[in-house]
Amino acid sequence: MLHHLQIWLASARYSVTRTLMFRFDFFLWATVELVWMGVNLLLISVIYGHTDSIAGWSKYEMMLLVGTAMLIQRLLFGFFWSSLFDTARNIRSGHFDFFLAQPGNVMFMTTTRKLDLDSLVNTFVAAGVVIYAAVQLGLQPGPGDILLYLLMIGCGLLIHYSALVLTISLAFWITNAQGLEGSYFTLFEFSRLPRQAFKGAANVIFVWALPAVIVSNIPAHTLLHGFEPRYALWLFGATVAWFALACTVFNRGLRRYSSASS
């Protein structure tokens, strides 16, 4: 564990040095992400200009939900996205060999190699959105509530990470599924919707079968209405299940890997 932490810290130092070398890129990409976050908030603002409630959620409750979804998304992009995106490409090209020779767990080594500081900077903006919405709603969460919320954000991050690992693991079997991981963006859109808006088949698919909705809705619900054991258990159970599935599928895929011809 300590050994992997040391490796991760070395990678993080490298990422910071690299970012400092390309400062303009850092500012540009941080701005790009900031503007896109603004677009999501603008959509909420425009809709609430014409209605008071979306599936029973008021404007600031919705803002808190969207802020939570953005927080998880920024963390995913900051800690894992580049490495995961590269992993799929490396499997297809055969450059994945390099990671097999490294002194650590292959999945850890290949999916945690790069940090995107521009995304991590914007986690503060997303957190600011959540805090602003909470203040507008007059919420006064205690330290325990905040800790639980952060723990749930961690679960949401791990679920998204697991789902992405599953997606890129397809490259072990289907080498021409290029761009599939890019389509993962679509799933993020569901995270910004209130669970109560899903009805019928959409409820079964996106709330129960896929974890797209619960990752953001359960933390937001906890902050808004307090701790509910059944929701917490649902999220923690989903985290364990999705992470276990991701590890299993990735390791199965690893057995199939045969370098450039994989």
Added chain:
Amino acid sequence: MFPVLAKYRQAFLIGLQSNLVYRWNFALRGFFSLFHLVVVFILWSAAYEGQTTIGGFDLAQTMTYFVVLLMMQFFIGAFNEDYQISEEIRNGLINQFLLKPVNYFLYRFSIFLAARLVSGLLILIPLAVAYPFLHDYLSLPDEAWRLGLGLPAMLLAALIQFSIAYCFGLLTFWFLEIQGFVILSLAVESVLGGQIFPLDLMPDWVFRLAQYLPFYYQMYFPVAIFTGRIDQALAVQGLGIQLGWVALLLVFNHFLWTRGLRRHTAVGG
């Protein structure tokens, strides 16, 4: 006249063939766009709960807007033309066009038209599959003038879409990497082009201001004509402004091309 057009016809045919190679990529993208449509449907259905209209339009009219918007994105939207142009400049592939009697803008535009023809026809497949679920939420106006004005608006919108992508591609003469600029611009284009929400839902002064910007004409305008969100007088006036923006962008493209070429260094073949 016709020999001049013949070479661009060939470029169009080559574009058609090379884009048919990527038919599965377009089909996959079309399939994932249906997920976006599901998100739109869930969000707007929830917003319409307890009220019959938003901004003067009912749920069916709003859903029709988003379905036609999706079709339009595949028929006239610039996908990755900016990156393709950027790559050709960076790799020196544009050198061949400097020595031949081929206009680079027209060559790329011919390929763009071919690509959109392929992607546009392919999006009809997932939409046809989704039609049984969608048909209750589709409400298209039946006035003939909408087709008469909507089709030229669509063609001019394609020209604006391509011209903006072309401008960003040409930025490679000055910057090594254009991806950040493109995605930043995409956010502005998406909002002011009505791709996130119908522009008429914005405060009135923002909507009126947007009508003087090119983004309004690159997507919202043709979609609004087809789906009945703007009347005939506004459509005719809009066509005039749209034509003005096309002319301005073409001049600006030519300016960027000639200035960019002064900085360009052709090495090797």
